[in-house]
Amino acid sequence: MRVRLLIISSISLLFLSACQWQRPHIEQQFSTYLARIANIQDVAPMPEPSIQTQSLPDKRALNHQIPAVTLGILDSYQLRHCQLFHLIAERNSILGKVQDQFRNLDYQMALLHGLHHCMNSPEIDPKLKHQLTQVTKTKEQQLPWQWHNFLYTSDVMRHQLSSHRWYLRDRNYGDIQSALTALLKVNQWVMTRPHSTPLPQPITPYQETLDKSPLLGDLMFSMTNLTHWLNTVTQQLKHHDSAIWCGSNRDQRRFHQLQNVFYKYYVGDIQPYLASVDGAYQQIQLIAPLFASSSLSAVAPFPLKKVHQEFRQATLHHIAYWQHLFERCGVKVGK
Structure with a gap:
């Protein structure tokens, strides 16, 4: 019986590992980032956000x-x-x-x-x-x-204007x-x-290119889901901020561990991807007004500019937490 349980447990771990391996890299990074933060805070991590596909109404x-x-x-x-x-x-x-x-x-x-x-x-x-x-x-x-x-x-x-995949800078658009x-x-x-x-x-003449290179859908998908991930991790940090001690005669091990997680996962992997998505948007931002709401549609079916603003706001809020934490603990950003 015990051997059977060990076999089942091993298979389950292999299955979970395979699922994690199949996830896109940025999702893996955010998942690990959230889990490491929660582990340092000694609390359960918040539920991961569901990935939303980018699609238009009927x-x-x-x-x-x-x-x-x-x-x-x-x-x-x-x-x-x-x-x-x-x-x-x-x-x-x-x-x-x-x-x-x-x-x-x-x-x-x-x-x-x-x-x-x-x-x-x-x-x-x-x-x-x-x-x-x-x-x-x-x-x-x-x-x-x-x-x-x-x-x-x-x-x-x-x-x-539709997509179920993350933007990649080296993808052929x-x-x-x-x-x-x-x-x-x-x-x-x-x-x-x-x-x-x-x-x-x-x-x-541009029909084939627009059909085979859905850059706008990829960007909308990426910005939408990055916003959800950033907001989730920011909430995790803020809700348990009191678990991170700073100051003289205080045990600051958690702060130093959290600081390492920030530089390893956010600065090392996540932030460069955020920058690549934002950079791709900046290159096509002049067309954003094309999809703004008008008298023909009360709600914009493809609110590209609005989604980008929400993405930038989520990024700023996330960085603002870290700046506040570093100031509270007497560490200059970049040190």
Whole structure:
């Protein structure tokens, strides 16, 4: 019986070790960091935070129904003078009617730009210009909806904004920076009135990159879960701060042990990873306003800037505890 229990215990330890070995490195580091702190405090560690995957709400909850606009008047021969006839004819072809959301967005922008060009053309008669004005007004109102649907309901963008993995600096994200810059330029054009200004470059050529290199989803996943881990460890430290003694004629062994844990696990392993995630965000922060809440959505489906602010705040709060502890114990940070 005793031998059986030993075998079962050994198997359990091997299973737990295997699970720990399979965990991502940053999770292992945080888990060890929390356990070492609790051990020094001589208390039980707080429950580890659950890892949250990064995902968007269901498509139906995000999709805006856009009424169809009858463009029969745009079949006019006069539109050949302002290069809009062929664009619409291509759209009305068999292939054009089954365009994905990338090509549809490029078409909607080109159409609106072409409408403005036609209205300013001297070769278009006043009656047709009046009709074009009405269509243009409707298309102007619909374009932000088209953009919103593209960002949050197209399969490619949903993949870009979703993730279940930690950001890695050496992971190949391809030419994602160029793709994000293209998104930013499209956003600026969509939000600018009137849409007679030069068109941004088409977004369709970046479809594959945005699909296969989900940098934004990885960053959102990482910042969200790092915030939870940092807050958990900070709570552990604060709730049992009284267990750490400092001052003359006091046993300061726990403080020195805690100090070693800080430098070994936080400074040695965790902080460099936090810096790499923050650095990656800084490189793409200009696109954060793209995903801010607007009149089209009461709650931002992908609050990139807000999550980064929470991540930075959690980091600052964590460091603030250590600074306070070191000051209380008469140790200068860095010593």
